[in-house]
Amino acid sequence: MGGIDKSTTKxxxxxxxxSLIRSGDTVAFSGFVGTCTPEEVICDIEKRFLETGEPSNLTLMFAAAPGDDKDRGxxxxxxxxxxxxxxxGHYRLVPKLAQLATSGKCEAYNLPLGIISHLFREIAGGKPGVISKVGLGTSVDPRNGGGKLNSNTTEDLVMPIEIDGKPYIGPNRTGPSDRYVHYA
Structure with missing residues (x-):
């Protein structure tokens, strides 16, 4: 056996x-609480930011609160x-991020954890988003706030969609939000 061809590994x-993350990028994080949370990568982002001020103005996307209710994740x-x-999708174990959201120091959305998990799969497959009934009639429904957590959050990431006369929620594909990864 020849082993792993290191010239093709990613x-x-x-x-x-x-080092590949630029200011203004969207960075998606996996992990459920502390399980499978990319702690080394998160530490390296923090270290780089504290030392250089870069990257800045990031959009952080996560499904299940990759944190420990204190200082990790x-x-x-x-x-x-x-x-x-x-x-x-879940802020309970990332209270420091929740504080940024509730204080209005950043834009913030709370969208269904399961839908964000499905969205990660769709992104990996090069698909444009997820269309779902999940969230209809709740605060996630764009007619009821679209998951926005504070007054600084103004962009609509989701929109109502009708297919065969049935209501769904899908990605907002109009305007400047096309540059972002979308919940739908």
Missing amino acids: IVSGAKAV LNRLAHDGLVKRLIG
Whole structure:
């Protein structure tokens, strides 16, 4: 056996991965509480930001609160200037990010955890988003706020869609939000 052909592998260090992140980018995070949370990458983002001020104005997207209710996980990234927007499905174990959201220091959305998880799969497959009935009639419904958590959050990431006379929620494909990864 010849082993792994390292010339084709996409495995890089956390620092190398973080060096590819530019200010204004959207960064999606996996993990459920502390399980499978990319702690090394998160630490490297924080370190780079504290040392250089870059990357800044990031959109952080996560499904299941990758944190520990204290200082680990995405809690490390709750620095003024680092975060512009949060798109999360569960904030309980990332209270430092929740504080940024409730204080209005960043834009913030709370969208269904399961839908964000499905969206990660769709993004990996190069698809434009998820269309779902999940969230209809709730605060996620764009007619009831679209999951916005504060008054600084103005962009509509989702919109009502009708297919065969039935209501759904889907990605807002109009206007400047086309540059973002969408919940739908």
